[in-house]
Amino acid sequence: MKMSSCLTGLLASSLLLGCSLTSTEIPTSERQVGEATAPKNIIFMIGDGMGANYLTAYRYYLATEPSAEVAATIFDELWLGISSTYPADNTFVTDSAASATALATGVKTFNGAIAVDQQHLPIGTMMQLAKRLGKANGIVASSQVNHATPAGFLAHNPSRRNYDAIADMYLDYRVDGQIVADVILGGGTEYFIREDRNLVAEFKANGYQYADNWQDLAQLTQKPALALLAEKGLPSALNNPEPRPLARLTEKALKLLAPNEQGFLLMVEGSQIDWCGHANDIACAMAEMADFAEAVAVAKHFVDQHPDTLLVITADHETGGLSIGADGIYAWLPQVIMQVQMTAAALAEELQALNSAAAFYQRWMELTAIELPEDVQASLFAARTLDRRAFRFALTEQINRASHTGWTTTGHTAADVPVLAYGKWQQDFAGFQDNTDIARQLMQYVLRYAGKNDDNIISTD
Structure with a gap:
């Protein structure tokens, strides 16, 4: 995929796009008559730690036994390409923060960084751009909502571990006076209700509906909305008494965001695939893959009902070096x-x-x-x-x-990760690409839908 090189910069409270974000040249055969307008809605799903090997394992997992028929999964149906994930610090092995930054901004940075460059200067994110251009934004995560991946879209900090400061920025950083995220669903009450600050009360004062349990989630009827359903991350899908947790949160986010006239940008993270990989826990990992697959099915159904929507799915990195078969035994x-x-x-x-x-x-x-x-x-x-x-x-x-499951590490690997897409202009994500290419492409769509280019959205506030 050929992309223009672009650095998106954020200076103080200004969103500054001072680079050439020209449109990718697309063969006319890939564009149908009447499709000159970029996708109105973008659903960006990230399976944290979900290497290609996880998709393969999930396919065989659903077959249940080696003698059973092996059928394609929803991931197989949407799989178009593959992506590299390396960070900017010459390690080749990224962490979730550096990769989230690449996926949210189109710029590589160092491990641990949340949407800041190697000089610790903030980088503008696609959600900040979307807010400036009238789109609604939402994040859904099975981790705490201020964990590395969602943070990369909404905050700026040289350390992903500064959870309180990141949570504060979700409320304090504004674009044209507006909070960037209109919908925030996941876990994290520990970081939003603290002795030094009650962010939940402040969000409610800014008009956000709020839920802190699954029963009250149904009472969220319009954006802006905030739901924090656990102190930190949600219970693992294998242990969670609530069925289809990530799918239900995705359904809620889509329902809240869909009415926005200029469309929306929604990021959904299957956060705990990664946590299971770190633990080398295959039963945990397959349960999280099933939960993520349910959420993907929800997003795909939305695209079917709203053809002006694009769904893109990838991973930030692979975790654990999962192998399907181990110890020289030809079986799983x-x-x-x-x-x-x-x-x-x-x-x-x-x-x-x-x-x-x-x-x-x-x-x-x-x-x-x-x-x-x-x-x-x-x-x-x-x-x-x-x-x-x-x-x-x-x-x-x-x-x-x-x-007969194998693992090579309790950390991340530098393995390439899958790229899946469905909906309007899905073929733009076929083949090999870098994680920054994905972000740049999506940011181009946000610009093109609004009829904008970088020259006429520069702001000095």
Whole structure:
């Protein structure tokens, strides 16, 4: 994909687009008559940590057994291209903050940075641009809403760990006097209701409807709206008593944003795919992939009903170095994974409370159905006295061994990630691209829909 080189800069409270954001040359065969106008609505979905190997694993996971028919998933139906993810600090392996910055601004930066460049200067984001041009904005995340990926679209900070300051910026940073995000759905009450500041009260004073539980979520009837449904991240999809959590939040966000006359930009993050990868927890990862797939289906249905919408799906990086098959064994057993009823973290918490070896193994069997030799039973029971993290990895080792799942790291890898698209101008995302190319393309659409170019939206406020 050929792109113009563009640096979007944010100086103080000004959104300054002082670069050449010219339109990509598109063959006329890819544009139907009457499609000169760029997509009105953009849904940008990010599976955090979701490498191509996760899509492959999910496909076989749904087959349940090696002998079963393997069918294409919703991800397979939409898969068009692949993207590189490297940051600007010569490490090749990005973190979520640097990648979020690239995906939100079209500019590479250093690991840990939230929409600032290598000199720590703020970079304008696509949501700030969209707000300036009359679009509504929304973010949905299964993490806390001020985590690295959503933060990259709404805030500026040299460290992703400055959670309170990032949350403050969601309210304090304005474009033309307006808060950038019209809809914010996810977790994070710990950062929005603090001893030093009650951001929820301030959002409500600015006209935002608010919900802090799933029942009240239904009462959000119009934007602006804020829902914080957990202290930090939402419960893992494998443990969450609420069905289809990310899909339901996506449905709500779309319903709230759709009436905006100039369209909207919605970012949806499947945040905890990454968390499961860090934990090397395959049952957790597949549950999060299923949750993300449900949300993708919701977005795809919206596009079908609103053909002036573009859906783009990618990942910020791959997590864990997941391999489908391990230890030289030519097999992978999703049926083993499907019997695991809890994340390893939840398993560890429950099993560590048991002091009887017999009760321990009985509960293990109830929750995993994985039979263990007596010596392994004894070893695992003894491991319960370790710290929670070490015990959790002892549990995942048994699940991974039984299912022939492999991992190379508890961190990120530099593997390329998939790019999926559906709807208006979807073919613009076919083939190989960099993560910055995706952002630049989407920002071009925001400009073109408004009939603007960079020269006539420069602002010095």
